[in-house]
Amino acid sequence: MADRSNDDWLQTLSERPGEAQAEALQDLRDFLLRAVLVYISLHRGELTGWSRQAIHHLAEDLAQEALLDIRAHLDTFRGESKFTTWAYRFVINRAASELRRQRYQNQSLDRLRDEEPAVFQAVLGDKDKVDPEQLAERRYYLALLREIVETELSERQRAAFIGVHWQGRSMDDVAAGLGLTRNALYKLLHDARKRLRARLQARHLSEGDILAAFQD
Amino acid sequence: MDRQHFIRWLEHIYATGEGEIDCEQLQAVLAVYVDEEIAGRDLGSRAAPIRAHLAQCPDCAEEYEGLRAVAELEARGRLPQVEESLAQFEETPASEVEETIRVVESN
Numbered sequence: 001m002a003d004r005s006n007d008d009w010l011q012t013l014s015e016r017p018g019e020a021q022a023e024a025l026q027d028l029r030d031f032l033l034r035a036v037l038v039y040i041s042l043h044r045g046e047l048t049g050w051s052r053q054a055i056h057h058l059a060e061d062l063a064q065e066a067l068l069d070i071r072a073h074l075d076t077f078r079g080e081s082k083f084t085t086w087a088y089r090f091v092i093n094r095a096a097s098e099l100r101r102q103r104y105q106n107q108s109l110d111r112l113r114d115e116e117p118a119v120f121q122a123v124l125g126d127k128d129k130v131d132p133e134q135l136a137e138r139r140y141y142l143a144l145l146r147e148i149v150e151t152e153l154s155e156r157q158r159a160a161f162i163g164v165h166w167q168g169r170s171m172d173d174v175a176a177g178l179g180l181t182r183n184a185l186y187k188l189l190h191d192a193r194k195r196l197r198a199r200l201q202a203r204h205l206s207e208g209d210i211l212a213a214f215q216d
Numbered sequence: 217m218d219r220q221h222f223i224r225w226l227e228h229i230y231a232t233g234e235g236e237i238d239c240e241q242l243q244a245v246l247a248v249y250v251d252e253e254i255a256g257r258d259l260g261s262r263a264a265p266i267r268a269h270l271a272q273c274p275d276c277a278e279e280y281e282g283l284r285a286v287a288e289l290e291a292r293g294r295l296p297q298v299e300e301s302l303a304q305f306e307e308t309p310a311s312e313v314e315e316t317i318r319v320v321e322s323n
Contacts, residue, residue, distance in 0.1 A: 030298075037301035038289060039282045044304060052305040056298075081247035085287045089247055092282045096275065123222040164274070165225050166217050171239075171275035183239040186273055193232040193272075200229070207230040214219055 009083040013074060025067065031084055032063040032091045039095045046099055062098065066091035100170040120146075120166075123214070137213040148199045157192040160185055228272055235265070242269045242276050250280070250287050 004012070004024070012024040036059045040047065047055065069090045077086055120142050127135060149158055156178060163174035164185075175185040200210075217225070249266050252259050259266075270277045289295045 031295075033298055034295050034301070035286045035290075037298060038286050038296060041301050041304055042282060042285060047305075050305065052302050052307045055305045056302055059298075076244075081251045082287075084290060085251050085283070086247040088286050089243065089279070089283055092279050092286065093243070096279050096282060100275070120217065120222075122218045125219065165228075168217065168221065168274075171273060182275060186239045190232065190236055190238075190272075193229050194234075197229050197232050207226060210226060211223060214223060 004083075006077075006079050006083045010074065010077065010079075013071065028070070028087060029063055029067050032066050032087065033059055035088045036062045036066070036091045036095050039092050040099075043099050046103060058098070062091055062094045066094050069094070097172050100172050104169055104173040134213060141210050141213055144203075145196075148196055152195055152199055153192050157188055157195075160188050161192050164189060231268070231271065233268060236272065237265045237269050239269075239273060239276055242266060242273070246276075246280060246283060247287075250284050253284070254288050254291050 004027075009024065009028070012020050013028070015021055037055075040055060040059060050058075066087075070087050073090075077083065123142065124130070124135065124138050130138070149161060153161060159178060160174055163169045163177065164171060171182050171185055175182045178185065180188070245262075245266060249259065249263070270280055286295065
């Protein structure tokens with residue numbers, strides 16, 4: 001495999017189809033395949049029951065899709081990083097999205113919203129071990145936070161907030177459920193966080209005030 | 217959500233800034249950030265918005281960790297070959313492969 005500089009990669013991949021370009025594409029595809037297999041290996045606990053052949057097939061598909069992404073975005077590479085690091089981002093993005101899709105494929109937003117009251121049970125702590133006064137304080141803060149989320153956020157902000165922050169679902173998954181891109185969801189959540197922080201500060205509640213109630 | 221998760225969430229609420237970068241802005245600078253980090257170079261004030269976003273966005277943080285792991289292996293000349301990575305996974309028993317081929321061929 002040829003050792004290429006950033007300029008070599010860009011020039012060879014951008015030139016007219018020919019032997020040099022085909023060789024560069026093959027080398028890049030090989031790098032992407034090796035990279036995505038490292039990523040999948042780091043998450044192999046989520047792929048129990050998958051055979052070696054199935055993993056290989058998945059990795060080949062992801063590498064091929066990323067190669068198409070990269071060719072479509074070559075003009076956005078500014079040469080500030082190594083070309084391969086820039087390219088790996090595409091295949092890792094694809095792999096991460098696919099693993100998240102599999103992680104949440106059987107969970108609907110509606111069903112998870114139904115389970116929302118149970119989400120806070122673990123936050124309260126063991127009722128037999130926590131001081132009753134502290135337990136009451138925890139209940140007060142949790143009720144307050146829920147009230148702010150219920151009354152101050154828009155329906156979409158609320159659904160996004162509950163899905164990502166309280167239920168720990170992935171951004172991609174919640175974004176898909178709401179018909180948004182991940183970027184649009186981030187902006188929605190950012191506005192929701194700002195509003196929540198403002199409402200807490202308007203009640204003169206600092207981070208330390210609330211956290212103190214949840215320390216052992 | 218457990219208590220640790222709740223505490224982190226509350227910290228994120230109070231850490232919310234006015235001018236946070238979004239996911240697209242983060243993705244545009246992630247490769248540079250990772251390379252500079254691996255090289256041990258200081259990004260100075262440019263690092264703060266990146267770190268703030270990674271703290272708030274679990275999906276971008278997951279992808280950053282993956283990219284960092286891969287880029288670091290490559291920088292050390294230790295990016296595993298395909299066969300080395302695949303060796304960590306169980307091979308499909310021959311009987312299952314034959315069964316799959318039989319099903320595919322019969323359709």
